[in-house]
Structure formats: C-alpha cells, structure tokens
Amino acid sequence: NAGVTQTPKFRILKIGQSMTLQCTQDMNHNYMYWYRQDPGMGLKLIYYSVGAGITDKGEVPNGYNVSRSTTEDFPLRLELAAPSQTSVYFCASSTQEGYTFGSGTRLTVV
Amino acid sequence: AQSVTQLDSQVPVFEEAPVELRCNYSSSVSVYLFWYVQYPNQGLQLLLKYLSGSTLVKGINGFEAEFNKSQTSFHLRKPSVHISDTAEYFCAVRALGNEKLTFGTGTRLTIIP
Numbered sequence: 001n002a003g004v005t006q007t008p009k010f011r012i013l014k015i016g017q018s019m020t021l022q023c024t025q026d027m028n029h030n031y032m033y034w035y036r037q038d039p040g041m042g043l044k045l046i047y048y049s050v051g052a053g054i055t056d057k058g059e060v061p062n063g064y065n066v067s068r069s070t071t072e073d074f075p076l077r078l079e080l081a082a083p084s085q086t087s088v089y090f091c092a093s094s095t096q097e098g099y100t101f102g103s104g105t106r107l108t109v110v
Numbered sequence: 111a112q113s114v115t116q117l118d119s120q121v122p123v124f125e126e127a128p129v130e131l132r133c134n135y136s137s138s139v140s141v142y143l144f145w146y147v148q149y150p151n152q153g154l155q156l157l158l159k160y161l162s163g164s165t166l167v168k169g170i171n172g173f174e175a176e177f178n179k180s181q182t183s184f185h186l187r188k189p190s191v192h193i194s195d196t197a198e199y200f201c202a203v204r205a206l207g208n209e210k211l212t213f214g215t216g217t218r219l220t221i222i223p
Contacts, residue, residue: 040119040216042214101155104152
C-alpha cells in the first residue's frame with residue numbers, strides 16, 4: 001500500500017501565483033486533513049473532510065480552498081500565494097486507530 | 111474542546127541516558143492519546159497510542175508512555191536513548207467519537223554523543 005501520497009515535494013511560487021497541492025490515499029479512509037507546520041508552532045489544521053463531498057474549516061483556513069470529490073483525493077488550493085504561506089504542508093487520513101501522514105510538501109513563496 | 115501542552119520545546123540528552131518528554135492535556139470528555147515522531151525532513155509517524163486498557167503503553171523503538179487520568183498527563187519515556195532517536199515528538203489528543211486530533215507544539219529531542 002502507498003498510504004498517503006503528496007505531490008509535489010518541493011515548490012517555489014511567486015507572490016500572487018496559484019497552485020494545487022495534491023493528496024491521495026489508498027486506504028479507503030473517510031477522514032482526511034491538511035495541516036501546515038511552521039518552526040516551533042506545531043501543526044495547524046487548515047481544512048478537513050469527513051467524507052466525499054463534505055469539507056470543513058480548521059484553525060487557519062484563510063487563503064486556502066479544498067474539495068473532496070472522491071474518497072481518495074483531497075487537493076488543497078492556494079489562489080493568491082503570499083509569503084505568509086511559506087510552510088511545510090502535510091496531508092493525512094485517519095481511522096479511530098490514528099492518523100497516517102504523507103511525506104509533506106515544502107512550499108516557498110517569494 | 112481539547113488542548114495539549116508540551117512544556118519542553120527542546121530536550122538535550124546524552125546518549126544512553128534516560129529521557130522523559132512531558133505531555134499534559136485538557137478535556138471535558140474522555141479522550142484517546144497519541145505520540146507521533148517526526149524524523150528530520152520526514153512526515154509524522156505513530157509512535158504509540160492509548161485507546162483503552164492498561165495505562166502503560168509500549169510503542170516502537172523502545173518508547174513507552176503512561177496515561178495518568180488524575181494528573182491529565184501522558185508522558186513519553188525511554189530508558190536509554192540512541193543517536194537515531196533525534197527527532198521531534200508530538201503529543202496529540204482526541205475525544206471519543208471524534209477522529210480529529212489536536213496536536214501539541216512538539217518537543218525537539220537532541221541526543222548528545
């Protein structure tokens with residue numbers, strides 16, 4: 001099993017550009033999440049989904065959008081990139097037993 | 111709502127010495143507790159979890175943690191650390207019936223040779 005797959009691993013964006021971070025899981029998990037990780041700040045929840053067609057905001061949703069058209073895929077969209085969005089982004093899926101994380105996307109906005 | 115406090119942001123320990131990473135939680139309902147480890151430039155992976163049963167939980171790589179309900183704590187311990195234990199460790203909590211985790215801010219464990 002691949003688990004949770006994130007692409008790309010690294011990306012540099014210019015201010016104002018847009019991009020989509022891809023996340024796919026092959027474990028048939030209903031719950032999926034997007035977090036950002038900044039040094040010394042732990043993990044902040046951006047958006048989450050409890051199943052296909054259902055999404056909800058987390059702690060820091062501003063500047064991001066998500067969709068969940070299938071159980072497997074949960075892409076994160078940045079419409080107008082800002083330097084404050086420079087971070088490492090992690091996607092995860094879960095069951096009652098715990099989370100499975102992707103390997104992360106390191107995004108720099110310049 | 112639940113919250114998690116990891117009091118120590120950085121913990122330096124000599125190789126082969128014991129270590130304890132502290133985690134305290136707050137919740138008005140019953141909870142499940144987790145420890146995750148993040149090695150440099152990698153994602154997070156599950157170290158151990160408490161869902162029910164024995165309050166002493168053993169995880170991978172020789173780590174263990176004890177759930178203490180009266181002190182609302184879930185401290186992580188290892189009797190003898192190795193260089194390869196250098197990583198960031200995150201404590202997390204979730205309420206029963208809710209899969210969404212709340213994470214602490216992490217503790218960076220540095221092993222000194």
